[in-house]
Amino acid sequence: MTQPQEWSQVVEQDGGPVGEAAITHRVPEALLHLRTALAAGAPWQRALVEAMGLWTLPEETIDGRKYRYLLQGEAFDWLLLAERLFADVDGAVP
Known part of the structure; x- marks a missing residue:
């Protein structure tokens, strides 16, 4: 899956939905929130x-x-979830 250059940028793929609908259609709410917060300059x-x-x-x-x-x-493996979330925003977190 190709990642957009900017998390606020969403492109149409395979004739699917575009804009915010495309993000919410394919991405869990938590990932959408993380991308949006980082793009808005929130502390990681x-x-x-x-x-x-x-x-x-x-x-x-x-x-x-x-x-x-x-x-x-x-038991909740929060470290594994952090790894997964950070992998999704490749390079956006120091």
Whole structure:
């Protein structure tokens, strides 16, 4: 998946929706929030914690890698989620 140069920039792909609808159609709300907050100049630490608070998926598979954030239905792997969120905004966080 090609990342836009600016997180506020969304391009039409495969005849799908454009603009904000395209983002929300393909991206979890937490990732949208993180991208938007960073683009607006929010401190990355605050943007990360806010995005983590919005995260709802207990697990997912991205590019063949399985991310399991909720362990045995109880423990939350926040470090793995931070890794996943930062990977999505490649280079936007120091």
